[in-house]
Structure formats: structure tokens, C-alpha cells
Amino acid sequence: MTRLTPSTKSIALHVGVVVLLLALNFLLPEYHRGVFARVLVLAVFAMGYNLAFGYTGLLSLGHAMFFAAGLYGAGLTIYHLEWSVWPAFGAGLAAGVVVALVVGFLALRTTGVAFMIVTLMFAQVFYLMTLYFTTYTRGEEGLVLPQEMRVLGFPGGVLDLSDPSTRYLVALSLFAIVLAAILFLVRAPYGRSLIAIRENEERMRMLGYDVFVNKLMAVVLSGLFCAASGAAYAVLFGYVGSGFAAIQYSILPLLWVLVGGAATTLGPLIGTLFMFYVIDTASSYTTAHLMVVGLVLIGVILFFPKGIIGTVRERWLPWLP
Amino acid sequence: MAAVKPLLETHELGRSFGGLRAVDGVDFSLPEGETHAIIGPNGAGKTTFVSLICGRVAPTDGRVVFDGKDISLMPAHKRVRAGIAYTFQITSVFANLTAFDNVALAVQRQLIDDHERGLSSRALTEHGMDALQKVGLGEYADKVAGNLSYGHQRLLEVAMGLALRPRLLILDEPTQGLSDSEIENFIALVRQIGEEATVLLIEHNMDVVMALAERITVMEQGRILAQGAPAEIRANQAVQQAYLGG
Numbered sequence: 001m002t003r004l005t006p007s008t009k010s011i012a013l014h015v016g017v018v019v020l021l022l023a024l025n026f027l028l029p030e031y032h033r034g035v036f037a038r039v040l041v042l043a044v045f046a047m048g049y050n051l052a053f054g055y056t057g058l059l060s061l062g063h064a065m066f067f068a069a070g071l072y073g074a075g076l077t078i079y080h081l082e083w084s085v086w087p088a089f090g091a092g093l094a095a096g097v098v099v100a101l102v103v104g105f106l107a108l109r110t111t112g113v114a115f116m117i118v119t120l121m122f123a124q125v126f127y128l129m130t131l132y133f134t135t136y137t138r139g140e141e142g143l144v145l146p147q148e149m150r151v152l153g154f155p156g157g158v159l160d161l162s163d164p165s166t167r168y169l170v171a172l173s174l175f176a177i178v179l180a181a182i183l184f185l186v187r188a189p190y191g192r193s194l195i196a197i198r199e200n201e202e203r204m205r206m207l208g209y210d211v212f213v214n215k216l217m218a219v220v221l222s223g224l225f226c227a228a229s230g231a232a233y234a235v236l237f238g239y240v241g242s243g244f245a246a247i248q249y250s251i252l253p254l255l256w257v258l259v260g261g262a263a264t265t266l267g268p269l270i271g272t273l274f275m276f277y278v279i280d281t282a283s284s285y286t287t288a289h290l291m292v293v294g295l296v297l298i299g300v301i302l303f304f305p306k307g308i309i310g311t312v313r314e315r316w317l318p319w320l321p
Numbered sequence: 322m323a324a325v326k327p328l329l330e331t332h333e334l335g336r337s338f339g340g341l342r343a344v345d346g347v348d349f350s351l352p353e354g355e356t357h358a359i360i361g362p363n364g365a366g367k368t369t370f371v372s373l374i375c376g377r378v379a380p381t382d383g384r385v386v387f388d389g390k391d392i393s394l395m396p397a398h399k400r401v402r403a404g405i406a407y408t409f410q411i412t413s414v415f416a417n418l419t420a421f422d423n424v425a426l427a428v429q430r431q432l433i434d435d436h437e438r439g440l441s442s443r444a445l446t447e448h449g450m451d452a453l454q455k456v457g458l459g460e461y462a463d464k465v466a467g468n469l470s471y472g473h474q475r476l477l478e479v480a481m482g483l484a485l486r487p488r489l490l491i492l493d494e495p496t497q498g499l500s501d502s503e504i505e506n507f508i509a510l511v512r513q514i515g516e517e518a519t520v521l522l523i524e525h526n527m528d529v530v531m532a533l534a535e536r537i538t539v540m541e542q543g544r545i546l547a548q549g550a551p552a553e554i555r556a557n558q559a560v561q562q563a564y565l566g567g
Contacts, residue, residue: 193429203414204426207485
């Protein structure tokens with residue numbers, strides 16, 4: 001009997017999750033496949049948020065702006081400049097990185113509550129800008145990207161991103177790439193540094209770490225992943241609107257991460273999926289669905305104080321990354 | 322005497338907090354290889370003084386010179402990389418990480434500097450375990466730091482300092498809260514460290530000071546009251562009045 005090392009176990013688990021999600025593409029009924037595709041894209045958003053909040057301890061209330069930067073970076077270039085999907089997706093990522101770099105550079109001069117407020121203010125500025133430039137963005141009404149533009153070119157063919165199966169598989173591919181990247185990051189020395197900064201910033205400084213630069217890198221990577229999610233959302237679902245830059249899209253990833261488990265690799269997926277289905281199920285029975293959602297959240301906090309995966313890790317599976 | 326170049330010098334170093342002169346125009350010189358103790362009553366400015374040296378606190382006036390270079394404006398993390406390590410007065414380990422991970426954080430910073438292009442996990446393990454074994458915590462490598470006894474946490478703190486391979490190790494009241502037997506081991510440990518590095522020690526326990534220090538500086542109200550070999554300090558009238566209680 002050879003015992004599996006924690007490292008092998010965790011890699012096997014993550015591969016297993018991706019394989020399971022792949023199988024679901026062929027098993028799920030149409031409606032649920034659509035929900036899952038959306039959840040996979042938004043889980044990337046939550047994973048990006050988790051890198052800043054869960055691992056580095058930066059409680060941001062402005063991550064909607066990184067998601068929206070990706071969304072508009074891809075959407076506007078497709079809609080107005082008629083770029084194809086690949087370069088438009090690249091533009092979305094670039095927009096996210098630039099916004100994260102600038103906002104991170106300024107906001108990281110503050111910590112704690114001040115950091116929350118500063119990120120919130122920047123996100124509001126971003127949101128108001130999407131309304132101000134309504135000539136280009138059409139504000140709350142938003143833009144619908146024409147279906148013929150939403151094709152992914154490959155050497156030897158194109159993929160129609162509005163096809164449900166293709167959409168699911170592209171969403172899953174992005175999810176798998178980001179999951180692998182996060183898993184690699186948090187197991188690498190850099191990930192250990194981020195966690196240590198969260199735990200004790202002053203001590204890290206006195207170990208010779210440039211805390212500011214490390215945190216800025218975390219914000220930029222977080223912004224990159226969130227923008228990837230936003231850009232993918234634009235091209236996969238074909239809609240780009242101001243609503244995605246509003247405050248609730250800064251709160252949602254925080255909620256998803258808290259429910260799923262902060263500073264866990266799979267928590268963001270579980271949290272996003274869980275919240276989607278709680279809202280979905282509750283609203284199909286009653287118009288007072290938010291009350292049900294509230295009760296469920298209270299239950300989760302009572303029985304899973306560290307989020308679903310976080311509490312599973314604490315009680316039963318300490319090797320979970 | 323001019324042959325020995327000091328590793329650390331301060332010139333007219335001062336720090337005010339509002340109207341309070343916590344450190345007041347201190348001229349101080351520390352030759353390479355010396356184990357030097359700073360003593361003085363509570364509030365004498367000892368911790369502020371070493372904080373100015375390691376960069377945790379910015380000076381209001383004066384200069385700090387390390388290895389011939391003026392580092393007065395250098396941020397703390399760069400001073401650490403230049404070779405100044407500081408262990409905290411209040412134990413400040415990463416409580417949720419294992420003892421090994423605590424040390425590894427210090428080692429990985431060091432290795433990144435040495436090679437610039439990443440680091441091998443073998444070297445990380447070797448250096449980390451080496452530092453843990455030096456302080457006698459080898460068998461606790463996988464234990465979560467927060468669950469270690471207080472004495473072991475203090476040792477872990479020192480191991481983190483050692484893992485940085487400093488030229489100057491600043492220990493801020495390292496024996497506070499340790500039992501007598503732990504203090505004995507600690508003295509042996511610092512003696513061993515003193516063979517390789519310059520040690521600057523803030524300490525209240527006079528037995529520890531007398532056992533370790535080659536020279537002693539006595540501080541009072543932000544100034545240096547006296548300086549010299551342990552025997553001289555013990556015989557010094559002013560020191561006895563200010564500190565040893567007459």
C-alpha cells in the first residue's frame with residue numbers, strides 16, 4: 001500500500017473536478033447546462049477575487065470594475081471596432097490589467113476599512129463612466145453583440161460561441177486554465193508569501209519582503225482573472241451592460257467566496273454554484289425568494305463558518321489547498 | 322584600534338514622538354563580530370533605537386551607516402536584504418503556518434536574492450531545516466507554529482532571523498517569558514550565533530547580559546548613559562543609580 005501524498009491527492013481532486021464538469025456537458029439537461037456555463041464563467045470571477053481577498057487578505061469592494069473592464073474591453077472592441085474574438089478577448093485582459101495596476105497602486109497605500117472605501121469609490125467612478133459614455137456603452141440598456149461576431153477563429157475552422165455545447169466547453173476551458181493557474185500560484189513560494197502577508201504584514205517586511213510590490217502583483221493577477229471572466233462573459237453570452245459594473249457585482253464575488261470558502265481553490269466554484277441554485281430554486285417557488293436566500297445564508301454561516309470548502313478542510317480534509 | 326571598521330554606526334540619531342525625544346542624538350558604533358547588549362530602564366528608548374537601525378521607524382534626525390553605506394533612507398525590507406535581521410519583542414511568528422513554513426518564508430527570500438532565477442525546493446528544505454535544527458526545533462518542523470509552547474515560539478522567531486543569514490542580528494528582549502532552563506539553552510544558542518554574526522541584544526535579564534555581552538551600552542531617556550565592558554558597567558556609579566537601583 002502506497003499512501004498518496006497531499007500534493008498528488010489535491011492534483012487528482014482538481015483534475016477529477018474538471019473531468020466531472022466535462023461529463024456534465026453531455027449529461028445535463030439544456031437549462032442546467034446553460035446555468036452551469038454561466039456559473040463556470042462567474043466562478044473565474046470569484047477565483048480572481050479570492051486571490052486578493054482570501055489569500056492576500058485584501059477586502060476589496062470594487063472588483064466589479066475589473067470584471068467590467070474585461071467585459072467592456074472585449075465588448076466595445078467587438079461592437080464598435082469589429083474586432084474578432086481573440087484580439088477582443090486580449091483587449092479585455094489588457095483593460096483589466098491596466099485598471100488593476102492603476103487602482104492597486106493608489107488603493108494599496110491604504111489598508112483595512114480605508115482600502116474597502118477607496119476600492120468602492122474607484123468602482124463607482126468606473127460604473128458612472130459606463131453611464132456617462134452612454135453613446136458608446138448604451139448604459140444600463142447595454143449592447144447586444146451580434147451573433148455572427150461571436151465566433152472563435154482557429155486554424156482550420158471556427159467555433160460558434162452561441163452554440164450551447166461550445167459555450168459550455170469554452171467556459172470550462174477558461175475555468176480549468178484559471179483553476180490550474182491558481183493551484184500552481186498558491187502552492188508556489190509566491191503563494192506562501194501572499195498568505196504570510198495576510199497573516200502578518202509587518203513580520204514579512206522584516207523578513208525582507210517588499211510587501212507593497214507583492215500586494216500590487218496580487219491585485220494585478222486578481223484583476224487579470226476577473227477581467228478574463230468579464231471578457232468571456234461578453235463573448236459567450238453576447239451582452240455588455242452597466243449593470244455588471246454596479247456595486248452588486250462587487251458584493252457578489254465576496255459572497256460567493258465567503259460561502260464557498262475563502263483561501264480555498266475550489267471554494268469559489270462551490271460558492272457560486274450554490275448561490276445560483278439557491279436563488280434559482282427559491283425564486284421558482286416564491287416571490288419572497290430573498291428571504292429564503294437569507295435564511296439559507298444564515299444556515300451556512302452557522303454550520304460552515306469558514307465557508308463550505310473551508311470548513312470541510314478544517315474538519316476532515318486538511319490537505320485541501 | 323583604527324584597523325577595525327565598524328559594521329554599524331549611528332550619528333546624532335534621533336526620533337521624536339510629538340514632544341517626546343524617544344531617541345536623542347545617539348552616536349553609536351558597533352564593530353563587526355561583537356556581541357553587544359543594550360540595557361536601560363523601561364522607556365529608555367532601546368526598542369525605538371534598534372527600530373531606527375532596522376528601519377521599522379524613520380529617524381527625525383541623524384544618520385545610520387551600515388557597512389560603510391548610509392542607509393538612513395533605505396526602507397526596512399531592503400535593510401533586511403542588506404543583512405540586518407530583527408526579531409520581535411512580542412513574538413510575531415505566523416501562527417497558522419507550520420514551523421517549517423515560517424522559516425521557509427525567510428529562506429525563500431534569501432534564496433531569491435542569491436539566484437534571482439527562482440529557487441530549488443531542495444535548497445529551501447535544506448536551509449530551512451538547518452535553521453530549525455540550530456535552535457533545536459528540528460523535530461517540530463511540521464507543527465503549526467501557534468500550537469508551539471511560548472518558549473519554542475521565541476526560538477522559532479530566532480530561527481527565522483537566522484535563516485536570513487544576517488550580518489547583524491538584532492534580538493529584542495529574546496528571553497522575556499522564558500523559563501530558567503530555556504534561558505540557559507538560549508545563552509548557548511546566542512553564543513553560537515555570535516561566532517558567525519554580529520549580535521545586538523536588548524535584554525533586561527542581567528544574568529543573560531553578563532553571560533553574553535562583550536560590551537554593554539546603557540541607555541536612559543533616549544541617550545547613552547554609559548558604555549563599556551561588563552565589569553566597567555557593573556562598577557559604574559551612574560548606571561547603578563539609574564538602573565541597577567543604587
